[in-house]
Amino acid sequence: MLSSTITSPARSSRRTVGFSFVAAVLVSVSGLLAACGDNKNDQGQQNAPEVGFVTMAPESVTFTTDLPGRISSLRVADVRARVDGIILRRSFEEGSEVKAGQLLFKIDPAPYQAALDSAKATLARAVANQQSASLLAKRYKALVAIHAVSQQNYDDAHAAEQQNLADVASGKAAVETARINLGYTDVVSPISGRIGKAQVTEGAYVQQGSATLLATVQQIDPVYVDVTQSTTDLLRLRQEFASGQLQKAGDDAAVVSLVLEDGSEYPEKGTLEFSDITVDEGTGSITIRAVFPNPDRALLPGMFVHGKLDEGVKDAALMVPQEGLTRDPRGKATVLLINTDSKIVQQPVKADRVVGDKWLVSEGLKAGDRVVVQGLQKIRPGEVVKPVEANLKGNTDGFGIQAQ
Numbered sequence: 531m532l533s534s535t536i537t538s539p540a541r542s543s544r545r546t547v548g549f550s551f552v553a554a555v556l557v558s559v560s561g562l563l564a565a566c567g568d569n570k571n572d573q574g575q576q577n578a579p580e581v582g583f584v585t586m587a588p589e590s591v592t593f594t595t596d597l598p599g600r601i602s603s604l605r606v607a608d609v610r611a612r613v614d615g616i617i618l619r620r621s622f623e624e625g626s627e628v629k630a631g632q633l634l635f636k637i638d639p640a641p642y643q644a645a646l647d648s649a650k651a652t653l654a655r656a657v658a659n660q661q662s663a664s665l666l667a668k669r670y671k672a673l674v675a676i677h678a679v680s681q682q683n684y685d686d687a688h689a690a691e692q693q694n695l696a697d698v699a700s701g702k703a704a705v706e707t708a709r710i711n712l713g714y715t716d717v718v719s720p721i722s723g724r725i726g727k728a729q730v731t732e733g734a735y736v737q738q739g740s741a742t743l744l745a746t747v748q749q750i751d752p753v754y755v756d757v758t759q760s761t762t763d764l765l766r767l768r769q770e771f772a773s774g775q776l777q778k779a780g781d782d783a784a785v786v787s788l789v790l791e792d793g794s795e796y797p798e799k800g801t802l803e804f805s806d807i808t809v810d811e812g813t814g815s816i817t818i819r820a821v822f823p824n825p826d827r828a829l830l831p832g833m834f835v836h837g838k839l840d841e842g843v844k845d846a847a848l849m850v851p852q853e854g855l856t857r858d859p860r861g862k863a864t865v866l867l868i869n870t871d872s873k874i875v876q877q878p879v880k881a882d883r884v885v886g887d888k889w890l891v892s893e894g895l896k897a898g899d900r901v902v903v904q905g906l907q908k909i910r911p912g913e914v915v916k917p918v919e920a921n922l923k924g925n926t927d928g929f930g931i932q933a934q
Contacts, residue, residue, distance in 0.1 A: 579913070582904030582920030583868055584854070586895050588846035591885055594838045596789075597818070599757030601833040603748040604821075607721045609634060610743055611736035612714040613642065624727045628719045628747060635717035635744055637736065642715055646708035653701030660694035667691040723749035724827070748831060751824040755788065755800060757837040758815040786820040787838040798823045802839070848895050849888040851922060854903035855881055865895070866902040866909065868917045874902070876911040 615637035622634050670684040719725070726746045736742035788796035800822035809816055820837060822829060829835075850865060857863050863881040866874050879894030895901070902909070904920050 578872070578916045579905060579908045580916045580918055581868070581902050581906070581909055583900040583902050583917050584851060584920055584922070586848050586850075586897055586899045586901060588897055589849060591844050591847040591849065591890065592840060593842055593844065593883075593885065594787075594840055595759065595763065597757035597759055597837045597839065599755050599835055599837050601829045601831055601835060602754045602756055603723075603750055603831045604752055604754060605721050605723065605749040607719070607723075607747045608743055609717060609719065609745045609747060610741040611637070611717070612738055612741075613637060613711050614737050614739075615639075615641070615715060615735070617730055617732050617734045617736060619732055620728055622725055622728075622745075624725065626725060628722065628725045630719055630722045632719045633716055634719055634725070635730075637715040637717065639712055639715040642708065642712040646705065646712050649701065649704040649708040653698065653705050656694065656697035656701040660691070660698045663687070663691040663694040717744060719747050721747055721749055723747045750827060750829065750831065752821050753824045753829050753831070754803070755786070755820045755822055755829075755835060755837055757818050757820070757839075758810075758813065759818055760813075760815045761809055762814070764816065785840065786822075788822060789836040789838065791834055796822070796829070796835075798825075800837075844890075848891045848897070849885065850879075850881070850891050850895070850901055851888050851903045852884070853922075854901045854906075855879070855889050855891075856906075863889075863891075865891075866906060866911070868900040868902060868915065872914055872917055874909050874911050874913050874915060 618636045618638055620635055622628055622632070628634070667684070667687040667690070670679055670687040673679040674681055674684040724747070726748070728745050729743045730736060736744065786800040786802055788798075788800060790796055800820040803819040803821050806817040806819075818837075818839070854865055855863055856865075862878060864876055864878050867877050869875050877894055877899075879891045881889040882892050883890050900917060902915075903922065905915075909915055
């Protein structure tokens with residue numbers, strides 16, 4: 531028995547319509563999924579945290595060294611008694627300026643004036659005796675030639691002449707000594723400067739043997755500033771200059787600035803005088819001396835200060851603001867960079883030293899790198915961010931908000 535299947539036109543039409551409906555639904559679902567994906571990406575970019583960055587650019591940096599030190603007087607003179615006696619008067623005001631040769635104290639001159647007069651009288655007697663002996667020796671010389679006196683008499687006369695000549699010389703020395711001692715009763719300032727308090731008063735007995743201290747005069751315009759530098763830093767500087775990492779700072783390389791105890795900067799500049807040639811065994815440092823003008827007497831001996839010395843200049847230095855550099859517990863330095871896809875990348879660096887408010891980075895960065903300096907607390911490596919060029923002026927957060 532033969533059988534056959536006959537498809538009616540109506541059924542075929544229903545199947546075609548069904549396939550078309552399924553295809554339309556699939557296309558609609560695909561479009562909805564694509565639209566959702568695009569919205570999600572747009573929404574992710576819009577929600578990316580905004581961070582401030584700085585672009586690394588080479589710059590020339592002048593390095594300075596901050597060294598502790600103390601003020602010392604240019605010259606110090608202890609005024610001491612050079613003869614024994616009673617102080618009659620004081621001729622200065624304590625704490626005032628005195629000139630070299632100015633009278634400071636007067637010691638009773640009476641005994642020294644008497645000693646001078648006595649020495650002069652002794653000298654006069656010696657001179658008279660010498661003249662008489664010389665005349666006698668001269669006469670005997672003529673008489674001994676004609677045998678009118680013996681040779682012995684002439685020799686005795688000549689010896690007496692020489693002895694009297696020696697007495698005259700001794701008398702002159704005694705007169706000069708007495709005159710010098712009399713001059714020492716006028717105690718004068720050996721240098722110009724500021725005198726401190728008087729160590730004795732009128733009526734005090736001073737002695738030459740114990741060199742009684744009467745007062746101290748110090749010249750404090752200009753003054754010395756003695757600062758200390760470790761030998762480690764000194765060797766490092768020499769190596770950097772030798773390798774070309776640093777260049778001389780120019781003609782003003784020997785100029786020194788000064789910061790006072792209250793943090794203010796001294797208006798006058800000093801000049802480097804010398805560096806000591808001996809290393810302190812206890813501290814491993816050397817002394818560097820500078821000279822500073824002190825017209826207003828603002829710098830006083832013993833005052834603690836900080837000296838700033840120009841070390842040299844480094845060309846093409848990369849400087850990172852301190853806000854953009856962090857260290858791990860081991861002390862290793864890292865920065866966060868923004869790559870071309872606006873993603874955060876953690877980059878280890880080598881930060882040698884601080885210059886002002888920035889770190890000098892010698893390894894790990896190159897010109898053109900974008901370093902995050904603001905908004906670090908809200909990002910992590912691998913995250914997409916919205917980069918904004920930072921404005922560090924006025925200590926703001928880069929987005930017009932004062933940094934906390």
